[in-house]
Amino acid sequence: MNVRDVMTTRLITVTPQTRLKELAGLLVRNRIGGVPVVDAEGHVLGIVSESDLQPTREGAPGRPIRTAEHVMTRPVITLTEDDTVTQAARVLQRHRIKRGPVLRQGVLVGMITRGDLLRPYLRTDSEIRADVEESLFGDSIGLVAGRVDVRVEGGVVLLKGLVDGPRQRALTVRLARTVEGVIDVVDDLDVA
Amino acid sequence: MTPTVVVGHEDTPFKELVRSMAEHRVSGVPVVSTEGRLVGIVTEADLLRVEAHEQPPRNLLVELFIDRRRLEEIERLADDIRARDIMTRDVVTVAPDRPIDEAARRMIHEGVKRLPVVDEEGRILGIVSRRDLLRPFLRSDQEIRREIEEDLVINTMWIDPGAVTVAVRAGVVSLRGTVDLKSTAQILEELVRRVPGVVGAESELRYRNDDRKVGTGPLAEPRWGLIENQVR
Numbered sequence: 001m002n003v004r005d006v007m008t009t010r011l012i013t014v015t016p017q018t019r020l021k022e023l024a025g026l027l028v029r030n031r032i033g034g035v036p037v038v039d040a041e042g043h044v045l046g047i048v049s050e051s052d053l054q055p056t057r058e059g060a061p062g063r064p065i066r067t068a069e070h071v072m073t074r075p076v077i078t079l080t081e082d083d084t085v086t087q088a089a090r091v092l093q094r095h096r097i098k099r100g101p102v103l104r105q106g107v108l109v110g111m112i113t114r115g116d117l118l119r120p121y122l123r124t125d126s127e128i129r130a131d132v133e134e135s136l137f138g139d140s141i142g143l144v145a146g147r148v149d150v151r152v153e154g155g156v157v158l159l160k161g162l163v164d165g166p167r168q169r170a171l172t173v174r175l176a177r178t179v180e181g182v183i184d185v186v187d188d189l190d191v192a
Numbered sequence: 193m194t195p196t197v198v199v200g201h202e203d204t205p206f207k208e209l210v211r212s213m214a215e216h217r218v219s220g221v222p223v224v225s226t227e228g229r230l231v232g233i234v235t236e237a238d239l240l241r242v243e244a245h246e247q248p249p250r251n252l253l254v255e256l257f258i259d260r261r262r263l264e265e266i267e268r269l270a271d272d273i274r275a276r277d278i279m280t281r282d283v284v285t286v287a288p289d290r291p292i293d294e295a296a297r298r299m300i301h302e303g304v305k306r307l308p309v310v311d312e313e314g315r316i317l318g319i320v321s322r323r324d325l326l327r328p329f330l331r332s333d334q335e336i337r338r339e340i341e342e343d344l345v346i347n348t349m350w351i352d353p354g355a356v357t358v359a360v361r362a363g364v365v366s367l368r369g370t371v372d373l374k375s376t377a378q379i380l381e382e383l384v385r386r387v388p389g390v391v392g393a394e395s396e397l398r399y400r401n402d403d404r405k406v407g408t409g410p411l412a413e414p415r416w417g418l419i420e421n422q423v424r
Contacts (some may be wrong), residue, residue: 086391089329090363114322117329121297141379155297170348171379178386183293 001180002089004081006119007110008101013038016069017043023068024053033113034099036076037068042107049098056111078103079112089117123181125152131179132157141171148172148189155183162192193288193309193318199224200234202276209234209275220306222283222316223275229314232279235305239278285310290319296325331389333360340365345385349376356380356397363391370398378404 014023014035018044026035027050034049052071077095079088079102092100102110129152137145148161157176163169169189177185198216200209200223209221213236223232230385284302286295288309299307299320307320337360345351345358365384371377377397384393 084391086329086363087387089326090391093326093330114326118296118300118322118325121293121300141375155293166352167348170350174344174383175347178383181297183297184291 001011001085001120002081003079003083003085003102003112004110006085006116007081007112008116009110011036011108011111012110014048014068015039016067016072018068018069020053020066020071022026023048027053036108036111037072038108040061044076044101044103044108046074047076047099047101048072060191075099080104081109081128085117085120089114092117120180121155121183123155125154126138128152128155128157128179128181132176132182135175135179136172141175142168150176152182155181156186157182157184158186158188163188163189165191193320193324195318196222196308196316197318200275201226202231202274202279204275206239206273206275208280210239214238220319221275222308222319223257223279224316228316230283230285230308230310230316232275233306233308234275234279238280247283283308287311287400292320292325292328295320299325312322325326328388333363336360336363336365336387337388339387340384342385344380348383349380351376363389365390365393367397370400372400374399374402374404393422 003063012026012030012032012035014037015094016037016039018037027033036044037046037048038044046069048068048071052073077091077097077100079091079100081102081104083091085108088100092098092112099111099113101108102112129150132150132152136148136150138145142164144162148159148163151158151160155157157179159172159176163172169187169191172189173185173187176182198212198218198221200212201220202223202225204223212221213219220233220235222230223234225231228240232336272369284298284304285308286298288311295307299305299322305322308316309318309320310316337358340358345356346353355371356367359366359368365387367381367384371380377395377399380397381393381395384390384395
């Protein structure tokens with residue numbers, strides 16, 4: 001699974017001139033923790049997150065009005081659509097950040113957050129089942145489609161039927177277990 | 193999970209809850225009875241709901257940025273409020289022996305950001321947070337290599353461990369050696385690619401017999417070299 005499959009494409013952005021008060025309102029209304037700061041061509045100049053916003057007496061006499069460019073973090077750690085979800089998780093962790101802009105040829109096309117990386121768990125049972133079946137019967141490990149029944153309930157795969165031997169059994173369980181979104185496998189297989 | 197470091201009791205005052213959250217940099221505090229049983233949880237959202245907002249804002253700091261006067265308002269209201277008045281009583285939890293994937297699924301489906309881990313008696317042992325869920329992606333090269341060598345090569349594929357050499361660097365796996373069948377090499381490559389934490393895999397596996405004739409399916413052609421995205 002790649003970044004393109006899980007990223008948010010509904011983009012909320014600000015410009016360097018966006019006032020911080022307006023920016024804070026944007027975060028609250030959209031229930032997001034940070035926004036990328038972009039220029040007119042969609043190039044990412046920086047990122048502003050909750051932690052960059054400190055309570056101040058905004059607009060008090062003698063105080064300049066601050067905007068996104070005053071507080072944004074630079075340089076920005078970015079990802080590309082083709083990065084795998086695992087790579088993305090590693091990048092976020094290494095830089096201790098919670099979100100990153102996703103670029104295509106240098107232009108912003110999406111955002112990825114820690115929460116997005118957990119999207120495989122939102123897959124439906126029927127999607128999971130289709131993948132398990134493709135994995136078991138498509139990529140030949142010598143399993144006969146009619147002899148093994150695959151059911152998925154709440155992300156748990158139930159395998160029932162006949163396999164040729166213990167090695168095939170171990171392979172069947174392993175392949176099912178590693179399909180995205182699977183949380184457990186119940187092995188009800190019998191060796192023929 | 194992260195072992196529980198900060199808990200509240202039903203009569204813990206609002207202000208103390210706010211302070212504990214800030215001090216320990218957490219966004220939720222489990223509330224326990226005197227016997228240590230989980231009875232509720234107070235989150236940032238619950239604290240902000242004190243102000244009777246229709247939609248609780250997600251971050252105290254951002255809210256304060258918008259209007260500082262509300263801090264005083266909250267403090268005034270907060271004097272009489274205790275954990276029991278604002279906590280969520282219907283807590284979604286997970287047992288310590290359940291797979292991490294189950295915790296992840298539950299968290300996502302229930303729309304919660306944290307999951308207290310409780311034993312059979314309802315005592316709290318720790319908390320699973322989103323950060324914890326990302327751990328499978330962040331496994332060390334050593335852990336990945338151990339899983340491939342032991343769980344895959346020996347226990348799943350039943351290959352003589354001397355026949356295959358596994359090296360892992362920054363999540364990228366290199367496989368070398370010679371196995372009996374072409375299908376064995378292909379299945380091993382596929383399983384390696386699916387091991388949690390693996391970023392990519394390079395295979396230089398050789399085989400003695402081709403049990404997959406050309407033109408019988410999508411896997412008929414040899415797939416030497418890079419089989420997944422390589423790290424940039």
